[in-house]
Amino acid sequence: MxxxxxxxxxxxxxxxxxxxxxxxxxxxxxxxxxxxxxxxxxxxxxxxxxxxxxxxxxxxxxxxxxxxxxxxxxxxxxxxxxxxxxxxxxxxxxxxxxxxxxxxxxARSRNDQVALDVRLYLRDELAEILEYLDKLQGSLLAQAEGNLAVIMPGYTHLQTAQPILFAHHMLAYYEMVKRDAGRMADVLKRLNVLPLGAGALAGTTFPIDREWVAAELGFDGVTRNSLDSVSDRDFALEFCAASSILMMHLSRLSEELILWSSADFAFVELTDAFCTGSSIMPQKKNPDVPELVRGKTGRVYGNLISLLTLMKALPLAYNKDMQEDKEPLFDTVDTVKGSLKIFADMIAEMKVQAENMRVAAARGF
Incomplete structure (x- = not known):
């Protein structure tokens, strides 16, 4: 022992x-x-x-x-x-x-130590995710600016409705991603306080200086209640909730890219770098990246539900259950970062078939 x-x-x-x-x-x-x-x-x-x-x-x-x-x-x-x-x-x-x-x-417990570590970890990951979101916004904006004269059918109920600009359609996703970035920035605000000094649950009798540590580590301030400091995982829940909305947005764009790149629509062509072929039908070009991102959306939803269920009815302060917070959090971080990175590059390289879109728009009477 x-x-x-x-x-x-x-x-x-x-x-x-x-x-x-x-x-x-x-x-x-x-x-x-x-x-x-x-x-x-x-x-x-x-x-x-x-x-x-x-x-x-x-x-x-x-x-x-x-x-x-x-x-x-x-x-x-x-x-x-x-x-x-x-x-x-x-x-x-x-x-x-x-x-x-x-x-x-x-003057330290593993309880306030892990609360600090997770906040430091997620703070860095959020900064990187915000950069990826900015890059995706740039890709969407570039596609809009590069195709200002392209007319496409607008849909309701997936039925041809009114003619719109392809740029207008891209900028709808730009707005979604902009809101996603706002939500992530909001998570960062509430996350960025120092829990160290809470001890196991009731602080410490040593004359520590929490404000100095907070400034040293780049936090905006310190947590105010020691019980809450070691048992709070709201910041992880908020991140997973914001990530779920973000992935929902990517899944909607994924679905449209899958439809648009099919032979029946032929509105866009995804470059070969983001597609795979068939082992039995060599003529096929499969939009695997958007399909996989569409599938990974459910994975992120599941991580949110796991965390919510984990924290449900937990008494204060720390409980061993909370060790289970990290795997869904880490998986969400990895999934979101990977999805954003690949989407930003895929959208930037996507080729627009303007004439096919215009012909389709004319079917709307």
Missing amino acids: SDKPWAGRFTQPTDKFVEEFTASIDFDQRMYRYDIQGSIAHARMLARQGIIETAEADTIVEGLGAILAEIEAGSFEFSVSLEDIHMNIEARLIERIGTVGGKLHT
Whole structure:
């Protein structure tokens, strides 16, 4: 039991399967950079406040830097027995610099530590997602500007209704993506507060300086209630909700691209880089990218429902259930980023068949 920082009152070792079942290191190791970033700020604050010696903080910071280099070089050995990214890094720190490494955990719990790590992680991912959204808006705008004179049929009920400009149709999606960007920016506002200092649930008696840590890590402020700080996952829910709406928009555009690129419509041609062929019918060109994005929309919806169900009726403050928040969150981040990146490039390279659109518009009487 000596490798368990929480093992003080335990005399029986953890069952091997229980150890594997309860560990999160297989998926939360992606937060290593943020765990180290938060730990460096925490160590410096402890020294500033006279809680540990400056030399001890310097040794801790140097050790954390070396561990970061190990992880990024692929030489760090993650251990399931150490459960999560926090304990893996802390154990390695003590191994590298001795017992002074244990002082890093002063005035801190894994409960407020993970709340910090997830916020730092999602903050960086949101910044990247906002860049992808901006790029997609640029692709839609470029298609509109490059096809200002192209007339196409406008539809209601998928029946030919009134003639419209293709540019007008593209700019409808521009507006949707613009709202998506607004929602993501809104998530970022509420996310960007520091939970560290809440401890396990009721703060700490050490004279910490939360405002200094917040400024050091680029947060706009600090959370106001320690119970809420460790049990709040609203920011993750908001992100998954905003992502679900975003993916719904992409699924609508996907459906139209699938229809428009078919032989029956022939309104647009997706370049070969974004299509695949058939193993039995060589004449076919399949719009696999929009089809897959259309399918991945349901995956993101499922992640939102998973998180909502996870948090339903949870008592304050932290509960082990909340370990299950990361996989749906991480999967949503990966799915949204991949979908946006590929869509921005695919739309930018899409070829418009103007004459086919004009002929179709004339069928509207």
